[in-house]
Structures are given as structure tokens and as C-alpha cells.
Amino acid sequence: MNRISIKLQLLIFVILILGAMTIILTIQVDNLIKTIDNEHELLSDKIAVDLEDEIQLELTNLASTIVDYIDNLEEEMDKNMYNAALILYQTDLLQGDLTQIDLETMQELTGMSDMYLTDFSGIFTASTELSSIGLSLYDIWDGYKMLMTGESTYLPSDFKIKVETGEVFKFTAIPRPDNRGIIQSGYNSSFLEATLDVFLTEHNGIKEMYLIDVYDTVLTQNLQMGVIPSFTKGSLSNIPNLQTYFTSGYSGEVILDGLTAQLYMPIYADDSRIKYLLYANIDTTPYYAVTSILSQPIEIMINYINSLGTFINGFSIFILIATVILTPIVITLCFRPLKTFEKQLMSIANNEVNHGKPMRLSKELIGMSNAMDAIITRNENTMATVQTTVNDIGKLQHSHEEQLSNLINTLNPLSTNLTLSNQTTTEAHKCMADLTISVDNLLSSLSTVYDINGSLLLESNVSKDNALKGKSYLETLQNVIISLEKEITAGETITNSLIENSTEINNITTLITQIATRTRLLALNASIEAARAGEAGKGFAVVAIEIENLANQSHKATEQISLILHTFQNQITQTKQSSNGQILALNQSKSAVEEINMALKHLIDSSIKSNATINILNSEVSKLESDSSKFNGIMQVIKESSDVNYSQITSSLPLLEQMDNSIDSIQDSLEGIIATTTNLTQHFK
Incomplete structure (x- = not known):
């Protein structure tokens, strides 16, 4: 039965060891990459879910701020218009029937756009808007009759739009002294549209915003530069199922659709009816910007580990190929002196000695002794050659050990990057403290407002x-x-x-x-x-x-x-x-x-x-209010991002330790090879 040669056995043994080491190291790197990818996907999914809730809350708060601003502005308009009507009431009480000049004087004094007087039947008898004289106020809205019957003493109107000019107006009506008619003040509220432009910023992403009344009339139109309007001011919006948004108890909603959002927010009157609907089309890209910021460090780490895995695989294949090529050559060179010794022994075993004469036989014995000495000398030379070959193997192992050290040095920056990420997380917590100081400054500003x-x-x-x-x-x-x-x-x-x-x-x-x-x-x-x-x-x-x-x-x-x-x-x-x-x-x-x-x-x-x-x-x-919303949003996002980033870095540290353990295992294997080579050297000595 033919047995496998020692040279082939050694070659197979070295290949198996190097192959096993390569496979173990590759598996460890792949497991690390898969673990980081899984954690990255879980983190991305969690951020996406939490961010959608945060965006809806942020947009709802933004809409509430705009609604409160419109309510406060309309309330101040009503107060000013009511004061103007009261001044005209006192003048009417003292002077009696007022003239056109009196109305024009009061209009200039109070800053109103128009002033009106009617008789008991609601017919305009005097007005700064000359075209209205002779018309009936009750034809506009018969509810004004309540001022004459005593059912009401003050009737402010909602925002109205003049289709001819596109201007927004408000009106306030009170009864005249002794119920002789009605006093009405009118105010041009078109500046409302200009003041709402302050909310169209790149930060909140509002592309277009409209104020719509219960009759589906578009009262105001605010657009970002270059945006094509969805509705026309003064026309009907034709929003599907519009009346459902004017149902009592409706609290508004935010509809997210990819990178856009539609906002519907009602504006309630004092009598609990919904008088306006605030509609806005919003670009949510600024709100999703934090996702790329959080994913960037992890993506950089994954790319670095992928490059490291590729390098390890390539280096292992190179070592394996070099071993397959060089090992037979080295073994052949090591076994070449044994062939000569084998020939000498075979010569001795074949009794290749001259037996011609006894003396000469004695001389042959002396020659055999000399031949054995020559064999020993040749064997020593062969051992010297084997020692040189073992030294070469030791150098090759040393080279392999240096490559492993380079691998360890390559992994050290990864550990450094994780440490820096931990420091970055700590700095983010410090930023939270700075933001707290900013909030305190905001509270100080609120104190100024109270003053x-x-x-x-x-x-x-x-x-x-x-x-x-x-x-x-x-x-x-x-x-x-x-x-x-x-x-x-x-x-x-x-x-x-x-x-x-x-x-x-x-x-x-x-x-x-x-x-x-x-x-x-x-x-x-x-x-x-x-x-x-x-x-x-x-x-x-x-x-x-x-x-x-x-x-x-x-x-x-x-x-x-x-x-x-x-x-x-x-x-x-x-x-x-x-x-x-x-x-x-x-x-x-x-x-x-x-x-x-x-x-x-x-x-x-x-x-x-x-x-x-x-x-x-x-x-x-x-x-x-705008600064408060921004500060609250930034603090919440930074806090959540800091916690998630800290958690991810903490979960990556065990993986790094696992990689260090794998490298230690490889180093132990190399030390075993070195020990085996040393024992081989001592055996030949």
C-alpha cells in the first residue's frame, strides 16, 4: 500500500492551518459587518418611526402658533374697530345727525378704512364709501336687525374679501343712540397676508399657505418664491369634503406623504364655531435632514470595515498561494542532502567494497571507516543546510507576524474612531446644557413681553x-x-x-x-x-x-x-x-x-x-413663540440622537472586543507554528 509522502503531508498540513485561520478571520469580519448592518437598519427604522411622530407634533405646534397669531391679530382689530364705533357713537349722541364731513373726519382720526351710518330700516344715509349710500345693510346680512331689536349690542364680522380688488376687510356694527339706526366701522385687513409671510421660512418648510372661510372662499395666499399656487385668492378652493373640516370639535390633522405634508388646522370663534380653515403645503425635507447626520458615522464605519475585510481576504489568499508554491520547493531543498546520504547508505547496504586481498581487506576496513567519516561529514553539511532552511522558515513566520501586527495597527484606528464617537456623544450632551441656557434666555424674553x-x-x-x-x-x-x-x-x-x-x-x-x-x-x-x-x-x-x-x-x-x-x-x-x-x-x-x-x-x-x-x-x-418652537424641536432631536448614538457605540464595543479576541487567536496559532518550528530545529540539532 502506497503512503503519502512526507513532503505532501507537510504541504497539506500547512495549507489546512492557513485555510482554517483565513476562514475563521473572514467569518469574524463578516459577522461584524452583518451585525453593524442589522443595527444600522434597526436604528434607521426606529429613527424613521420616531421622526414621523416628531414631524407631526412639530407641524401641529407650528399650526397652533399661526392660529394663535391670527386670533390675537383679529382680536386687536375688533377692539380698535369697536373703539372707533364708540367714538362715532358719542359724537352722534352729542351733535345729533352727523354729516358726510363728520364721517370723513372720524375716519381720518380713528384710522378706519370706512365709516357708515344707517337709519332704523338699515338704509345707509351717510358713508365714506359713497357708492353704498342708499343701499340696505340688511341685504348684506339680515342678522344686523338684532341690533335694532336689542338682541345684540355688538356684532363683529369675520374676514371678508372684495372680489373686485382682492382686499380683505372686517366690519363692526353697534346701534346708534336711541336706536335711530346702526353705526358700522370698516377696516382694510389686507396687511394680514403680508404679516403671515414671516412663517414662510426654509426651516419650517412651508411652501404655500391659505386661509379659507366657511363658504370655501380663499381669503389669503402666501407662497414661497417659485411655487405654483394650488388655489387662487378670492376663488373657491374646491377642497374635497371641505365641510367636514368645519364640523364642530374638529382639531386639525397632518397628512404625511413622503417628503411632503398637508396641514389642515381649524380656527375657532368665541361661540365655538369654526370660522376659518388654515391649509398649508409643507416640504418635510428639513425635518428628515437629521437622519443622514445620524447615519453618516455608521456608514463610514461600515465602509472602513468592508475595506478591512477585503484587505484581510486578499492578504490571506496571497499567503495561501505563496505557501502552496514555496513549501514544496523548501521541502525539496531540505530533503536533497538525504538523497546523498541514502545513496551512501545504499552503497554500504549493497556492499560496494573491493575484497581483492586480505591486506587490502584490512585496508578496505580502514577505507570503510574513512567512508563513514565522510558520510558523517556529509551528514553535518546536510544538517547545516537544513538549519539554513529552518531559519528561512523562521524569517517567513516573522514576516507573517509583522503582517498580523499591521492588521492590528489597522484595526486600532477603528477603536480610535469609536472612542472619538463616544467623545462626540459627550459633547452633544454638553450642547444640551447650552440649549438649556438658550431656553432660559427665551423665558427672560417672555418676561419682557409680560412687562x-x-x-x-x-x-x-x-x-x-x-x-x-x-x-x-x-x-x-x-x-x-x-x-x-x-x-x-x-x-x-x-x-x-x-x-x-x-x-x-x-x-x-x-x-x-x-x-x-x-x-x-x-x-x-x-x-x-x-x-x-x-x-x-x-x-x-x-x-x-x-x-x-x-x-x-x-x-x-x-x-x-x-x-x-x-x-x-x-x-x-x-x-x-x-x-x-x-x-x-x-x-x-x-x-x-x-x-x-x-x-x-x-x-x-x-x-x-x-x-x-x-x-x-x-x-x-x-x-x-417661533424661537421657542425651534429650541424645543432642536433640544428634542439632539437628545434623542445623542441617546441613540451612544447606544450604538456601546453595542459596537463588544464587537470590537470580539475582533480583538479573533486576532489573539490568530496570534496564538502563529506562536504555535513558531514553537513547532523551534522543536523541529532542536530535533535536527
């Missing part, structure tokens, strides 16, 4: 006090006018008595008639001048009317002079006292009118300051 609100409240109280003072002064003026009327009446009686007892009754009668005529002309001129003066001339207009009434009464008194001529001297004294009372009453009336003018001026100044303070407050609140 501004306190200032606004103080201004409102001042306006209230001024209004109360104006009311008190008006009551004083009314009392003074009543006193003046009594004094004038007494003076008329006494004057008529004096005229009847006068011997120059005809001349006096003629003189009084002339005075009455001139007084009427003077009163007429005073009324005209008071109308031109507007608000400042209201008190003087009242005095002019009373003087005209006095002139008329004086004219009538001349016809009755002949009836009273009795107590002449006594009545002269009474007439003088009555005249002094008239002068005193007129002075009091003048002072009261001046104080009323000052109080009204203070009231107007306070209203202007309140409007300015309110605008500053709205701007501050809008900025702070």
Missing part, C-alpha cells in the same frame, strides 16, 4: 380714566347750559317788563329787533365755524344754537312788551343781577368746554399709544 403687556394695561386704564373725566365734564356742561337757560329766561322776563315801562318803547323795540336779527346771523356764522372746527368746535356749536334760540325768543318778546310796565326800578336791579349770573354761567360753560377738549385729546393720545404698544407686543410674541 410690555403691563404697560399696555396701564395705558388702557389711563384711557378709561380720561373717558370718565370727559363724561363728568359733559355733565357739568349740561348743568351749566341749563343754568344759563334759566338765567336767560329770567332776564327775558325782566327785560320785557323794563321795556313795557319805558317811555321809549318804540325805539327799544326796534333796537331789540335789530339785535335779534344780528344775533341770528352771528349764531349761523358760529355754527358754520364750529362745523369747520370739527371735534374741537362741538361745545361752541352748542352755545351758538342756544344763542340763536335766545335771539328768536327776543324777537317774540318785542311783540309782548306792551303787556308789562309795572315795577320798573325794582326790575332794573333784578335785570342787572340776572346779567351778572348770565356772565358767570357763560364763563363756566367756556371752561367746561375747554376741559372737555383736553380730555378728549388725552383719550385719543392714549388710544394711539395703546395701538403702538399692542403692535410691539404682537411682534415680540410672534418672535418668541
